[in-house]
Amino acid sequence: MTGILRLLTARRGAGRLHWTDWATxxxxxxxxxxxxxxxxxxxxSSFKTPAALLEFPPSFLPMTQKEVRVExxxxxxxxxxxxxxxxxxxxxxxxxxVGLIAQMVDPKAPGTTVRVAADKRQPVREMAFAVSNYTEPLAKYDFLRFLENSLFVTLIATAxxxxxxxxxxxxxxxxxxKGKTLAMLAVIGTLMIPITIVLVPVYLVVTEMGLVNSLWAVILPGAATPTGVFLLRQYMLTIPRDLIEAARMDKASEWRIYARIVMPLSAPALAVLTIxxxxWRWNDFLWPLAVLTKSEVQTLQIGLNAFQGELQxxxxxxxxxxxxTLTPVAIVFAFLQRFIATGIANTGMK
Incomplete structure (x- = not known):
């Protein structure tokens, strides 16, 4: 918050605002x-009623026509x-x-009916939040189960x-x-292979393993990512080798060096890879759509597709x-965003 206030009050000179300040x-x-x-x-817009979403010109706020109860x-x-x-x-x-004529009544004196031309009336509008847009899908379409499946896939796959x-x-x-450079080139080379090319072979492997309609079919195939290996490898190259050698001289095992030295020092890069x-996992749609056909194991992205039909x-x-679906990703980004600049800057990624 202090940094934001400093940015908003910063000026080029000590006096009034310069034109460059206004431009900035x-x-x-x-x-x-x-x-x-x-x-x-x-x-x-998520709080608007179906009728309000179809209005033209559209309104920025969730407005709806006011209704009254008449005796x-x-x-x-x-x-x-x-x-x-x-x-x-x-x-x-x-x-x-009826046609161009509307029959109207006074809410305070509903005994008399007034005939009014349709072009002589304007709807009285008020702000109204359609909370049912959130509650009804969670109750009718079992969206809580979709949410649980997405959370399970995202957390386990990320770990x-x-x-x-x-x-x-x-x-x-x-x-x-020997072959270290070749292995790294192979890892980077897989970045150029589109997922659609390996979709069918991976699906056949998953089928042979009996994992179709299982959440593990979504988790396991993408467990190792070339982007993550490259990002972490570039960051770990910045760790002083003397520190590693000193740990080995103290009889530390490779697992201890990995867990107690390298991993804590790689926290910024790990945070970037976590985000x-x-x-990737939360927004994945194509692969879960291919291997998850039962509704009880589907994720949020497939559940969203249920609201889109051929005619409506x-x-x-x-x-x-x-x-x-956007809220969890936004929360994670808010907590880990301070590591992004540090992590990407030290990995050499652009």
């Missing part, structure tokens, strides 16, 4: 708007601001509309990825052996559940 603040404001504007629009009518009636023939304005509730990738990076950065792994898309549910 305008540039930063535009950048913030471009980055967080769509996210804010998504969150606010003698079982259902709430929509409220309109009506321009009368004498030029005055009244708020009337619409009973029904396995950190262990396997760190071990491979430790061997490629600390040890000297990447969580994003339930946008209010889709937007609300999209916010739910």
């Amino acid at each position: 603040y305008a540039y930063l404001g535009l950048a913030v708007l471009l980055m967080f504007g769509p996210v804010l629009w998504l969150v606010l 003698g009518y079982p259902q709430p009636l929509p409220l309109f601001s009506v321009t009368m023939e004498d030029g005055s304005t009244r708020e009337l509730a619409q009973v029904r509309r 396995i990825t950190l262990v396997i990738n760190s071990m491979a990076a430790y061997a490629l950065s600390i040890y000297e052996f 990447f792994s969580i994003m 898309t339930q946008w209010h549910y889709l937007l609300a559940m999209t916010v739910v």
Whole structure:
């Protein structure tokens, strides 16, 4: 918070704001708007009703037409601001509309029906948050189970990825052996292989192992990632070799050096890989769609696809559940973002 306040109060000179200060603040404001504007629009739209989402021109805030209960009518009636023939304005509730004529009543005196031209009325709008967009999918579509499956896949897969990738990076950065360069080139070369090329072979392997419709079919195939090995290896190269040799002279085992020295010193790179792994696993759609066909083992991303049909898309549910899927990743990024700059800067990645 102190850094943000210092940034907002920084000036080129000691006096009033220079034109470069205004330009800098305008540039930063535009950048913030471009980055967080769509996210804010998504969150606010997730509280809109289906009718409000289809309005044109669209509204930024979740607005809906106000309804009132009128004596003698079982259902709430929509409220309109009506321009009368004498030029005055009244708020009337619409009973029904036939063609270009609407039958309206005064909510305070519903005994008399007034016929009003449709173009003489404007809907009375109010801000309303459709919380049911969140509660109904969690109850009707078993979204809590999808959430549990995604959490299990993400946490377990991230833990396995950190262990396997760190071990491979430790061997490629600390040890000297024949074929080390060739092994590193092979790891980097796999980055150029699209997932669609290996999709069928990996699916056949998973099928032979009997893991189809199991969450382990999503976890195990991507346990070792070339990006993670490269990132950690580049960071571990910055660890002084004298420190490793001193530990060996003190009769420390390789496992002890790996766990007690290398891993703590590689914390920034591990944090970066943790964020990447969580994003990969949490947002993965193609591979879980191929190996998970039963609804009880499906993840959130496949669950979101249930709101999209051939003839209709339930946008209010889709937007609300999209916010739910974004929340865990945003929380993880908020806690680990301070390691990103340090980790990437010391790995040589651009």
